[in-house]
Amino acid sequence: xxxxxxxxxxxxxxxxxxxxxxxxxxxxxxxxxxxxxxxxxxxxxxxxxxxxxxxxxxxxxxxxxxxxxxxxxxxxxxxxxxxxxxxxxxxxxxxxxxxxxxxxxxxxxxxxxxxxxxxxxxxxxxxxxxxxxxxxxxxxxxxxxxxxxxxxxxxxxxxxxxxxxxxxxxxxxxxxxxxxxxxxxxxxxxxxxxxxxxxxxxxxxxxxxxxxxxxxxxxxxxxxxxxxxxxxxxxxxxxxxxxxxxxxxxxxxxxxxxxxxxxxxxxxxxxxxxxxxxxxxxxxxxxxxxxxxxxxxxxxxxxxxxxxxxxxxxxxxxxxxxxxxxxxxxxxxxxxxxxxxxxxxxxxxxxxxxxxxxxxxxxxxxxxxxxxxxxxxxxxxxxxxxxxxxxxxxxxxxx
Numbered sequence: 001x002x003x004x005x006x007x008x009x010x011x012x013x014x015x016x017x018x019x020x021x022x023x024x025x026x027x028x029x030x031x032x033x034x035x036x037x038x039x040x041x042x043x044x045x046x047x048x049x050x051x052x053x054x055x056x057x058x059x060x061x062x063x064x065x066x067x068x069x070x071x072x073x074x075x076x077x078x079x080x081x082x083x084x085x086x087x088x089x090x091x092x093x094x095x096x097x098x099x100x101x102x103x104x105x106x107x108x109x110x111x112x113x114x115x116x117x118x119x120x121x122x123x124x125x126x127x128x129x130x131x132x133x134x135x136x137x138x139x140x141x142x143x144x145x146x147x148x149x150x151x152x153x154x155x156x157x158x159x160x161x162x163x164x165x166x167x168x169x170x171x172x173x174x175x176x177x178x179x180x181x182x183x184x185x186x187x188x189x190x191x192x193x194x195x196x197x198x199x200x201x202x203x204x205x206x207x208x209x210x211x212x213x214x215x216x217x218x219x220x221x222x223x224x225x226x227x228x229x230x231x232x233x234x235x236x237x238x239x240x241x242x243x244x245x246x247x248x249x250x251x252x253x254x255x256x257x258x259x260x261x262x263x264x265x266x267x268x269x270x271x272x273x274x275x276x277x278x279x280x281x282x283x284x285x286x287x288x289x290x291x292x293x294x295x296x297x298x299x300x301x302x303x304x305x306x307x308x309x310x311x312x313x314x315x316x317x318x319x320x321x322x323x324x325x326x327x328x329x330x331x332x333x334x335x336x337x338x339x340x341x342x343x344x345x346x347x348x349x350x351x352x353x354x355x356x357x358x359x360x361x362x363x364x365x366x367x368x369x370x371x372x373x374x375x376x377x378x379x380x381x382x383x384x385x386x387x388x389x390x391x392x393x394x395x396x397x398x399x
Contacts, residue, residue, distance in 0.1 A: 010182060014247040017183035018190050021251070025194025032195020038188025039252055042181055049175050049260040054137065054281045055144045056168035057263060061274030062148030063161050070388075071148075071274065078279045078384055082287040083323075085227075085376065089219055089289040090322050093296030094315060096215040102208040102297070103304025137259075141281045175260050182244070186251030193253065193363045205361045208301055212365055215293050216372045224379045231386050235379075237398035241269065242378060246371055253363060255370040255377075259284065262374060266381050269397045272390035279384050283377035290372025292326050294365060298340055299347075302354030314347065321346050 025032030062071055097103075133139075151160055225235040239246065242265055245258035259280070266276045299318055303310050310318070321343050344352045385391040 010179065011244045011247055013183040014186045014244065014251060017187035018247070018251050021187045021190030022194050024187075025191045025196075026199055029195040029198065032191040035188040035195070036192035039185050039190075039192055040188070042185025042188065043252055043254050043257050045178055045181070046185075046257050046260060049171060049178070050137065050256065051140045052167075052171045053175070053260045053263060054140045054277065055147070056164060056171060057267075057273055057277035058141065058144035058281070059148045059151060059277075060161065060164060060168060061272065061277040062145070063151055063157065071145075071278070074275060074278050074384065074388060075282070077387065078282055078380065079286065081380055081383065082283060085223075085380070086287060086289060086292050086326065087319075087323060088223055089292040089376075090296045090319055090326070092219055092223070093215055093293040094300065094319065096211060096218070097297045097300035097304075100207070100211045100214075101304055102211040103301040103306075105205075105207055105305070137281050138285050141278075144277070172264055175264070179244075179261060182248050185257065186248060189252040189254075197361070197363050205357070208297075209361060209364065212294060212297055213368050215297065216290055216368050219289060219293060220372060220375055224375065227383060228379060231383060233382065234399065238379070238382070239375070241265065241396075241398040242375075245374065249370045249374050250367045253366040253370055255284065255374045258374055262378055266378060269382075270392045270394055271381055271385040272392070275385040275388065275390045276381055279381040280377055283380050284373075287377050287380055288326060288369075288373050289376035290369035292322065293372065294369050295322055295326055295340055295343065298358060299343060299350065301358075302344070303350045305354055305357065306351050308350050310350075318343065318347065 021032070021035070024035065151157060154160060220239075221235060228235045228238060242262060245262050245265065248261075249255050249258050263276050263280050266280070267273060296318070299322075300310065326339060340358075341352055341355060344350050344355075382391065
């Protein structure tokens with residue numbers, strides 16, 4: 001009975017799949033690489049749900065709020081919160097990198113990958129329009145908000161709301177069925193990562209790996225933990241509540257794989273539809289805490305690797321540039337390196353060729369980035385919901 005209950009638990013299934021994936025990728029690398037199709041197919045299926053779920057949640061949330069001024073206030077409050085917390089993440093990354101000095105290692109022991117597509121092509125200036133055009137989540141968010149405003153002014157508003165509610169229930173029901181495939185997706189994602197890059201690539205850059213993971217741990221448990229404590233909630237109970245989503249993100253290295261289910265979980269624990277619908281999709285584009293930590297630490301890692309001294313003024317400049325360019329790290333393939341390369345071009349004394357040493361372990365760092373990003377957005381949703389009196393505790397709310 002106990003074993004049956006254990007094996008039917010989704011979190012346990014995902015953990016088991018991750019272990020099996022690591023073993024396959026390590027001992028049979030060629031077979032592990034071929035499993036990539038399982039991870040990519042699962043993520044592609046999940047992506048089909050992102051648009052409908054964001055659209056339904058926002059439109060239904062706005063129809064329940066009714067007051068467009070309140071919706072505007074929600075959006076403004078979310079953006080201000082994102083900027084404050086993201087800046088804190090960038091500063092923390094810089095401080096830890098200065099203390100731990102992960103780049104103070106022997107370069108001769110490092111394997112350089114081909115980074116030519118990032119270092120040779122001219123880096124384009126950051127464009128908000130290009131950012132919007134490449135970001136499907138933001139496009140759906142904008143379309144849903146327009147439809148929400150229009151719906152609130154229609155004479156047969158209740159009829160359309162009822163139909164959209166029925167469609168939303170069907171979408172979430174279908175998503176729950178798809179989530180049974182999560183262990184397969186997790187197995188494919190981790191098998192490919194280990195098989196393609198190999199665990200041996202972690203050894204030369206182990207200091208950077210440990211520094212990045214430790215910094216993200218400090219950010220989650222100290223910074224976000226303090227925010228949750230202020231909101232009279234426990235970060236540990238909250239992480240336990242969303243453990244399935246975190247395991248899935250870890251295995252697939254994609255925070256998008258858990259976006260639909262995290263929105264459902266946040267509503268289930270008491271956050272209103274309006275807040276979840278507005279904050280989560282916006283956060284996926286503007287509240288990239290894990291990515292911010294990674295970018296700030298990577299810039300200093302490369303500087304330390306080449307023995308380049310960075311002054312206080314230059315540190316302030318790096319922080320200022322990353323506050324802008326880090327917003328472009330969502331919705332674009334290879335965006336982390338593109339943003340990193342763009343930042344480095346603003347500081348010619350830091351060799352952009354240093355990117356070549358990061359490529360080998362980027363896949364393993366992407367898991368930490370994705371997990372920190374999704375935790376940051378989930379915490380942001382709870383914070384905004386509580387500050388707006390749009391949080392309604394129930395039996396599912398983590399204590």
